[in-house]
Amino acid sequence: MDLTLRPAVAGDLPAVGALHQRSRVAAYRDLVPAEALAAISPESMGRWWTERWPYERETHLLTVAERDGSLAGFTYVGPAETGEPDVGELYAIHLDPLEQGRGVGRALMIDALATLHGRGWRHAVLWVLAGNERARRFYERGGWRPDGVERQGNIGPAVTRQLRYRRDLP
Template sequence: MARPSGRPERPAARASGERAAPAIRIREGTAADARACAEVHVEGWRWAYRGLLPDGFLDRLSVEDRERMWREGFAEPGERVAWVAERDGRVVGFCVTGPSEDADADRATAEVYAIYLRPEVVGTGVGRALLEHATADLRRRGFRRATLWVLEANERARRFYERAGWRPDGAVNEERIDCANLPTVRYRVEL
């Protein structure tokens, strides 16, 4: 998934009008981050999808299963990059990007595969800084646009993306989660 890039780590600035938070640092993730990313993944899903997905499904999410997934992902060669946000030395969020996997995408189209935060940092500017850092990296890598998929019913996430300049591009799909097919909407931004 992520390969050491040699890029310098940078402190992330917080967006204006958001609650003050301790400084964060955004860096490229490594296999050593697998457990922390798994914890963020499970916490993020439970917080973001409560009321959108069945409680039983969310309660059964396993950090151990996600950790295995992250370890495998970090070991895979490829163009995916996982960015992690740290606050006080603790991983509080991640964003995974790479080439778009959509059938209608050209080589200049990237994708944000996932972005999740620990609930306590939502609204502090960490997510915005992480998304901005990840899309700036995509731009540096030569991509001209990026897409992402979001659950249609996830209004909070949709507002977040729209405030960051992303717009629905008309593509819709369904994602099978647990025992339900849930409608998803594709968002796009020019880089």
């Protein structure tokens, strides 16, 4: 049951989209109305990833985790949306719901932090749904702390409250 991390390739994007949607439904089911989660299909999420790939693959890195040849999770990192030159951002970390608690998230987090540092950033930020206590505990165990900045974002038609977390890079 080996876990392998590697940069994504174009052929991974439909599966990344489908996993992204499964992960969101599982993680947000108690936080976001079911109809908002259902508004985005796995196929449309795959198309979303496929459409953005040509424009972002030079500045952003999508890393996939595979266990025994099946997609187990992914991370997506790049420059911070704030434009701060010494800050990178972890835009996404998603796991197949069956992989939670099996070390995939930790492996992806370690890899994402190393990638951000390797690209020259001294600090990193990420956004998490305010009510997602499981994710918040995961990030806090990884050295992330809320920095007091909040925003509203959308998941489908649902408006969500998000907290920004920050940490120094090793």
